[in-house]
Amino acid sequence: MSAVAKTLDVKGLNCPLPIVKTAQAIKELAAGDLLEILATDPGAVPDFNAWTKSTGNELVEQSEEAGVYRFVVKKKG
């Protein structure tokens, strides 16, 4: 598994900010790069699943630990 190119910390931010910041951050990356996102808003789970489906970016990992949701998104090629 390749390394994460960038980590976006959106802990404490409420929807829709995690999605907006992710959309901004992923623009800066190259195709195939991995973006890691750390969020605390539980609404981020359905939002990230829907956003990746809709935009064609791939949600390669998601997990939760102590109230922090971690997503890894691979920029579409």
Added chain:
Amino acid sequence: MPARIVILGGGVGGTLAANLLTKELGRDAKVTIVDPTGMHVYQPGYLYVALGQANGQWLSRDERTLLRRDVDLVVDAAERVDTDAGIVHLRAGGSLPYDHLVVATGSRVVPEQVPGLVEGSYHFYTLEGAIRLREALRQFRGGRIHIGIAGIPYKCPPAPIEFTFMVEEYLRKRGIRDRSEITLLSPLNRAFTIESASKLVTPILEQRGVKIETFFNVESVDPSSGTVTSLEGQKLESDLLVLVPPHRGSAVVEASGLGDAGGWVPTDRMTLQREGFENVFAIGDATNLPISKSGSTAHFEAPVVVSRIASLIKGTAPKANYGGRVMCFLETGNRKSTVLRFDYENPPTPPKPSTFWHIGKWMFNRIYWVTLPQGRIPEMPGDKRRAG
């Protein structure tokens, strides 16, 4: 000597806090409010101005007439706060020493932050903006209207949806609805950020023939071709683009080192104190709290700040906490409205849109001018159960 309390900003939060403070503290405090305009504007009215239902005059009153007599009004802008010395420096050169400071400077729109937004789109977030949009709507003879958000956070989150419903009705009344296409651009995969409200408005939007473009986060506008591009890479052509501009906190917050990167004041969610300060408070749009920037937020926060400052002055144990309470009406057109009431713990469960809440909103528009000078908070039916 009375405690010197200085309030920056004579909007909803500042005016209410000033009146409540003098009521609560009487001779124990000298309350001074600073505002550059000396006029108080009822911003929800901008929506009506844009749709030709009200003129600008109806929206503004002389701030002095809304303040209790014992409040001092200084018509000037605060330029910088020296928190070490406890002094507010004013633009005209004067200065005001304080024992307690309330930052209620609201938010401002910064359309220049998005390429093409100033020339290529309209908005209803300032009086000038609303008048410009009204003229564009008058010239409109049919075509594609796109409504969206070009920056987050922005004040009154339901406003773009309200505008959508109201403009749909407006076009119907003008007989050009069938020649027009209305699309709502959403940053998420639903009409509105709050799930319950989204579920309620989506079928109504469908009924009215409004399209929703999901995951459309505005990146730029090309004024020459009338296109708007999203961060997600989509391009849409439009004949009338209505985009909520990005917002920032007031310049004085940044100049005083009291703000975060967006110019918002880092504020304790319960005590409303500026983080790291005992005697500096923030209310309303000026805070960084992850809760709707709305007049009602400022309304519900003001008594908390007043009670906390009173405790500091009297040396009693502070009790009041802000629970995150917000109340927003949401007009759905055809003389119907719903209402979103929520706080930190409880998401809203909005009632089915009805004429009752539409009238409620109109009553609120009127009683606003009566309750503000009295420092009273209007209670709405069903509010009691979660008062406090």
